[in-house]
Amino acid sequence: MNSAFENGKSNQTATWMLIFGAWLVASVSTLGALFFGEVMQLPPCVLCWYQRIFMFPLVLILPVGMFPFDRKVVRYALPLAALGWLVAAFHVLLIAGVIPEGIRPCTQGVPCSEKMIEWFGFVTIPLLSLVAFSTVIALLVLAHPRDYK
Numbered sequence: 001m002n003s004a005f006e007n008g009k010s011n012q013t014a015t016w017m018l019i020f021g022a023w024l025v026a027s028v029s030t031l032g033a034l035f036f037g038e039v040m041q042l043p044p045c046v047l048c049w050y051q052r053i054f055m056f057p058l059v060l061i062l063p064v065g066m067f068p069f070d071r072k073v074v075r076y077a078l079p080l081a082a083l084g085w086l087v088a089a090f091h092v093l094l095i096a097g098v099i100p101e102g103i104r105p106c107t108q109g110v111p112c113s114e115k116m117i118e119w120f121g122f123v124t125i126p127l128l129s130l131v132a133f134s135t136v137i138a139l140l141v142l143a144h145p146r147d148y149k
Contacts, residue, residue: 016069018143022077022136023062029132030059036125042117045110047091051129054084058136071143078140085133091126 033052036042044052058077065073093099094113106112115124 012069012071015071015143016066018139019062019066019073022081022139022143023059023066025132025135025139026055026058026062029055029129032128036117042125043110045112045114046106047087047094047112048125048129050087051084051091051126051133054080054087055129055132074140074144078137078144081133081136081140085130085137088126088130088133092124092130095124095126 030052033044033048033055037044058080061077061080062073065071065077090099091112095115097113117123117125
């Protein structure tokens with residue numbers, strides 16, 4: 001009986017760590033977006049704004065599920081991360097030239113197809129966003145099966 005309790009406690013700790021990791025990625029992403037916009041003075045395009053709309057709430061939602069611990073937070077965070085991932089993937093494909101010219105969503109302001117930053121010849125802000133959303137999703141999916149044990 002004691003080992004079942006310890007095993008349950010171990011699963012809870014592992015799930016908490018996965019959710020904490022997702023929060024950490026969301027926090028670093030949020031700080032990065034704010035750094036690009038406020039410090040480097042890079043204006044965000046429309047798609048960048050949508051990605052921020054899906055990432056920024058994760059910084060607030062995930063800790064609500066960690067203190068006190070509530071595994072159900074995955075239910076609320078995962079849809080936000082998935083929608084953000086879709087916008088980021090669309091943005092990466094737009095910059096890569098895969099999305100046709102006529103589907104471009106940014107008709108005013110900063111063009112969404114413009115590369116504001118390109119590190120190492122391929123790392124752009126939308127790619128960083130896609131990686132961040134992918135990491136958050138992976139951590140939340142890993143935390144989800146433990147949700148119902």
